[in-house]
Every structure is written in C-alpha cells, then in structure tokens.
Amino acid sequence: MEELPARSEGPVSAPGEPGAAPAPAAVPPPGDAALEARGLTKRYRGGQLAVDRLDLRVPRGSVFGFLGPNGSGKTTTIRMAMGLIEPTSGTVEVLGEPMPRGVRRVLPRVGALIEGPALYGFLSGRDNLVRFDAADPTADPRTRAARVGAALDRVGLVAAAGKKARAYSLGMKQRLGLAAALLRPRELLVLDEPTNGLDPQGMREIRTLVRELAADGTTVFLSSHLLDEIEQVCTHAAVMAQGRLLVQGTVAELAGRAASARGRLAVTTPDPADAVRILKEHGVTDLVAAVDRVTGELPGRDAPDLADLNAALVGAGVRVRAFGRERVSLEDAFVALTGEGFDVAG
Amino acid sequence: MSRAERQAAPAPAAREAYPLRRLSLFRSEIGTVFRRWRTLALLGVLAAVPVLVGIAVKVETGDGGTVGHGGEGPAFLSQVTNNGLFLVFTSLAATLPFFLPMAVGVVAGDSLAGEAASGTLRYLLVAPVGRTRLLLAKLTSTLVFCLAATMVVAVSALAVGALLFPLGDITLLSGTTVSFGEGLLRALAVAGAVALSLAGIAALGLFVSTLTNSGIAAMATTVGLLITAQIVDQFPQLEAVQPYLFPHYWLSFADVLRQPVYWDQLLDNFRLQALYAAVFGSAAWARFTTKDVTA
Numbered sequence A: 001m002e003e004l005p006a007r008s009e010g011p012v013s014a015p016g017e018p019g020a021a022p023a024p025a026a027v028p029p030p031g032d033a034a035l036e037a038r039g040l041t042k043r044y045r046g047g048q049l050a051v052d053r054l055d056l057r058v059p060r061g062s063v064f065g066f067l068g069p070n071g072s073g074k075t076t077t078i079r080m081a082m083g084l085i086e087p088t089s090g091t092v093e094v095l096g097e098p099m100p101r102g103v104r105r106v107l108p109r110v111g112a113l114i115e116g117p118a119l120y121g122f123l124s125g126r127d128n129l130v131r132f133d134a135a136d137p138t139a140d141p142r143t144r145a146a147r148v149g150a151a152l153d154r155v156g157l158v159a160a161a162g163k164k165a166r167a168y169s170l171g172m173k174q175r176l177g178l179a180a181a182l183l184r185p186r187e188l189l190v191l192d193e194p195t196n197g198l199d200p201q202g203m204r205e206i207r208t209l210v211r212e213l214a215a216d217g218t219t220v221f222l223s224s225h226l227l228d229e230i231e232q233v234c235t236h237a238a239v240m241a242q243g244r245l246l247v248q249g250t251v252a253e254l255a256g257r258a259a260s261a262r263g264r265l266a267v268t269t270p271d272p273a274d275a276v277r278i279l280k281e282h283g284v285t286d287l288v289a290a291v292d293r294v295t296g297e298l299p300g301r302d303a304p305d306l307a308d309l310n311a312a313l314v315g316a317g318v319r320v321r322a323f324g325r326e327r328v329s330l331e332d333a334f335v336a337l338t339g340e341g342f343d344v345a346g
Numbered sequence B: 001m002s003r004a005e006r007q008a009a010p011a012p013a014a015r016e017a018y019p020l021r022r023l024s025l026f027r028s029e030i031g032t033v034f035r036r037w038r039t040l041a042l043l044g045v046l047a048a049v050p051v052l053v054g055i056a057v058k059v060e061t062g063d064g065g066t067v068g069h070g071g072e073g074p075a076f077l078s079q080v081t082n083n084g085l086f087l088v089f090t091s092l093a094a095t096l097p098f099f100l101p102m103a104v105g106v107v108a109g110d111s112l113a114g115e116a117a118s119g120t121l122r123y124l125l126v127a128p129v130g131r132t133r134l135l136l137a138k139l140t141s142t143l144v145f146c147l148a149a150t151m152v153v154a155v156s157a158l159a160v161g162a163l164l165f166p167l168g169d170i171t172l173l174s175g176t177t178v179s180f181g182e183g184l185l186r187a188l189a190v191a192g193a194v195a196l197s198l199a200g201i202a203a204l205g206l207f208v209s210t211l212t213n214s215g216i217a218a219m220a221t222t223v224g225l226l227i228t229a230q231i232v233d234q235f236p237q238l239e240a241v242q243p244y245l246f247p248h249y250w251l252s253f254a255d256v257l258r259q260p261v262y263w264d265q266l267l268d269n270f271r272l273q274a275l276y277a278a279v280f281g282s283a284a285w286a287r288f289t290t291k292d293v294t295a
Helices: A074-081 A103-109 A125-135 A141-154 A170-181 A200-215 A227-233 A251-257 A272-281 A306-315 A330-338 B002-007 B012-017 B021-034 B037-060 B086-095 B099-118 B120-125 B131-164 B180-197 B199-211 B215-232 B250-257 B263-288
Strands: A033-043 A049-059 A063-067 A089-094 A097-099 A110-113 A188-192 A219-224 A236-241 A244-250 A265-268 A285-289 A293-297 A322-325
Touching: A033 A074, A033 A219, A049 A074, A049 A219, A049 A236, A049 A244, A063 A074, A063 A200, A063 A227, A074 A089, A074 A188, A074 A219, A097 A103, A103 A110, A110 A170, A125 A141, A125 A170, A125 B021, A125 B120, A141 A170, A170 A188, A170 A200, A200 A219, A200 A227, A219 A227, A236 A251, A244 A251, A265 A272, A265 A306, A272 A285, A272 A293, A272 A306, A306 A322, B021 B037, B021 B131, B037 B086, B037 B099, B037 B131, B086 B099, B086 B131, B086 B180, B086 B250, B099 B120, B099 B131, B099 B199, B099 B215, B120 B131, B131 B180, B131 B199, B131 B263, B180 B199, B180 B250, B180 B263, B199 B215, B199 B263, B250 B263
Parallel strands: A063 A219, A063 A236, A110 A188, A188 A219
Antiparallel strands: A033 A049, A033 A089, A089 A097, A236 A244, A265 A293, A265 A322, A285 A293
C-alpha cells in the first residue's frame, strides 16, 4: 500500500478550479490501473443489454466518481468487477488481475459497498462484522476482534455495536456496511452510493473518510448520482448512460470539456442598466440583467482582459459589488454532455 | 466461476499462516443458523412432539386401558407404557415422515436463497468467501441441523419417557431382551440413522436454494417436493420409482431394534441418501459456482 505511486492529479479540494489541471509528471504507467475494463459487455438472459462495450480505466490513487442515471449500468459494471456477475464479453481487471478469475487473490485487498448495506437483522452490529470477517479466508481469526473494533470505531458505531442490526436506522446500516468494507487495509474501495440515507452530518463524515482513505493511498471508486458529492471529493470521473460510457477523465477536464466551460461573466451591481451598456461596448454578448446583477457571455476571441473590463465599468461610474466568472459545475458539464436531465432513467 | 475456483489457489503465504481460519466460516455458519429465532422455533416444535405424545398416552392409559386400539398410530406406541425408552422410537417414527424433514427443508431451502434475499450473499462473496467454500459451509450447517433436530426429538422423548413411564430392560422387535444400557445405545443408533436419513432432503433443499433469490420460495419448493415424494411413495401403481424416492426407506431405522440388526434396508437407505447428497450436492455446486449474483 505504501508503495503506490503518488496521486496523479491535483488536490481533491479544488477539482473544478483552474489550478487543478492534471499534473503530467506522475501519470502511472499503462496497466497500472486499480480497475480497467475493456469492451466489457453484459447482456442479461432476458436480452437486455445492461453494459455495452465499456472501456473504463481507474488510475491507482485516484478518487474516481462513477456517474450515471438510474439504470445506466453502473451497478452491473461494479458487480462484474467484483466477480458477482460474469461478463458476456470483454474483460475487467481489478488490481491487475482479470475478474472473476482472480476473486480469491484480489478481493481481500478490495472493500466494497454494493447497492446499499445488507445485514443479518438478528445479529448485533459487531457480530455482523465478525461474520463478514470470518468469510474472508485470508483474515487471521486471532486478530478478528481487534479488526472489528477498529472498523466500528472508524465509522462511529462503537456505542451501538451491541444493538441488533434490525434496530439500526438506514444511516447506521450504511455505516456498518462501510465498516465491513474497511475491516482490513484496502488498496481499492468500491462504494456504490455511500451517502444514501445519511443525514448531512453523516454525508460530511463519509466525504472526510473518503479523503482520509485517499490520502493514505487507497483508490476509491465512488458511484453516485449526486454530482455535488462527486465534485467535492473526486479527482476523476466517468459518466455512463444506457449502458455506455459517455466520457471519462479528470473532473477538471470534464468540466472544461463542456460547451459552457468558460463560465459566464457575472457582475453584481446596483446599476444594471449602465453595466449592460458598458459591457455591450466591450463585446460581451447574451447579456441578462436582473435587479442587481448582470451576466453575459464573454466573446470567444479577443476577449477583453477582465481587469480592463472591470476598470471600464468603474470608470463609467458603475458601482461594482462583485465581479468575475461563474464557476462551471460538474452538473453544467453533465447536462452539456448528455443533453438531458440527470435523473431521467436510460 | 467454476473455472475460476479451480485455478485460483490461495496465496501460499496465507495458506500456511492460520490453520484455524479455515474453520472460522464453518463456526460462523453454524452459529448463524442456531441464533436465528426461526431455527429455535423449529427445534421448539420438535421438542414439543414427544411431550404431546407422552401426555396423550399417559392420559389414555391412566385408567388402565391400552393405547392405539389395535395397533393404530405411530410404530412402538403400544410399548410406551411398559418402557419410557419406547417414547424415543415412537416420537422419531412420528416426526420422521413430516416434521423433521420439513424443518430440514426450511433450513436448507433458506440457506443460500435467504442470504440472496437479504443481500448478505453479495457481501459474503466479495469478502471473498469463495463459492465452493460457502456451499460446503452451508451443507455442513444443514447437516448439523439435521443431527441437532433429531437429537432434540430423541432427548425430549427420553426425558418425557423417564418422567411419565417406567424404564428398564427392553424387549427388541425380534423378541430378545437387552439391558437398559444397551437400549440407550440402540436409541442413539436409531437417532443417528434418522439424522442420516435427512441428508437427501438437505442436499435437495440446498440445490433448490441455489435456483432462486427468494428464501420463502426455496423453502416452499423443498417442502413441496417432500410432500410429493411421500404421496408418490403411497401408490402401489408407482412401485417402479419408489426405491428411488428419498423417503422410501426412512422407517428402516426400526431394523436397528432387531437382534441381530437387520442391515439390508438400513444400508439401502444410507446408499440412497448418499446418492441424493452426491447428485444434488454436485448440481448445487454446478449451479452456484456459475451463477450471476444479482441480488
């Protein structure tokens, strides 16, 4: 785990900002992917094509956001990667080994939360973890109690560890599922909708946990339909729709590739009419004025220096409260890529 | 997956380190079965059968009458008043056709399908438990339940028999009288034969359990197969298939109570149970190791 290459991308905290462009120096060698799918296809017996020739590469050390509407094939992809489902064609390698052949060697190094937690309601939280730990043939039974205790501690469930799991709230179940994924140090963590059912405080804690794990060198593969969540923690992302991969890359690249990548100019001012006039003179188009705010599209070529533009406004007597480009969100990028609302099923 | 299971040997370092770890799953599996409220309820019902039979016999014979009115009711019923040990045999004879195999069908049918229904199966598999290893653990826990269920009936019957009726030397079916100590040993052997009789339905239930993601459906199917087999076994016209029905030789356990023990049917029973275990165990393995786990 310690020998993993340094994370190849910019800081997680600022993926959407200009400074977060990929650092070309630390690009891992080809093949050194935590998860790699080539032509991965799954057709269920009913004939339904769930995943269609998927090529996906999750670099080691990345926090990889896996996006897509419900029914887009995300979970089927994850199940194939975890050896639960056999691909119809194509391959998927996890930590360098093809699945499902490599399950015994690979999966002890992988923690997974798939389609929500599943627990034995009649067992206590602690006994649930003991059971999942006992299922791993490479786990030393002598240190089981310590592992279970540490995992409970990590997700903040120590106080509720003795309670029967059926009495747990959804958030507690989610935490216990995460604890099972964290029973041992993992090289890859696959988290399918990890913040489902959590309150805002719980979601924050999960994000902090993901950042901590990533800082330790764990590759995190995070599926979510919450764009905000992906944008906050991920370095890379891929978008699926109707079983196909639409796009993959760093979060900064994705935001940059969207049509509206250059954010609109936004001026907050009590003098919108004057502001519109001055901006128009400087070539800003598509101006929209509100009570105290003006936005517009900067010209693609020969764009004026923003500082000059601001000076021109102030020079003309426009009182400027705020001035700058609007930040492009991943959601803007997503809508630009797919041309559809996010939660529309494929 | 079957291809995968054979090729993928565990890493050598991990193989040597902890010999105990191999048993962890089996302990966990057996513990999980016996900590379910449902399992305890089944065992409770089984324990109640000898109590009911014992009390009924005691009440009926309280005024000096005889039981059964001419040999009706389960085997050995008429001997219970003379010797409480016979309550063990009569209780096993009463529960073997339906109660015992139904309980086994519930546990076996739910074994994998129940885990699939609750979703815990996918977490066991990504642990990674190993599909063959999990199947072996499920088979083991089901067989342990067969033994436990039989012993619950036997022990409960012995306790009730000792409380309500006299104990002493026992007259076997062949007319020979043996000591109470040997009678107890024979009772133990009978319980063993009954437990082995349940191996066939245990394997059958495990196979059914690999076919569905619904625990209830698997239990119902297994119990349905039991009833069907019992019905088919009643019709003289279907004589040709009867020797291949898993319940066909079940009542052969009575042959343990002969001097010398009459082995023919007992061995036929064990062979048939072994055949069912082999056929349906293999079928379960073939199905489970290649199955797409979508639950």
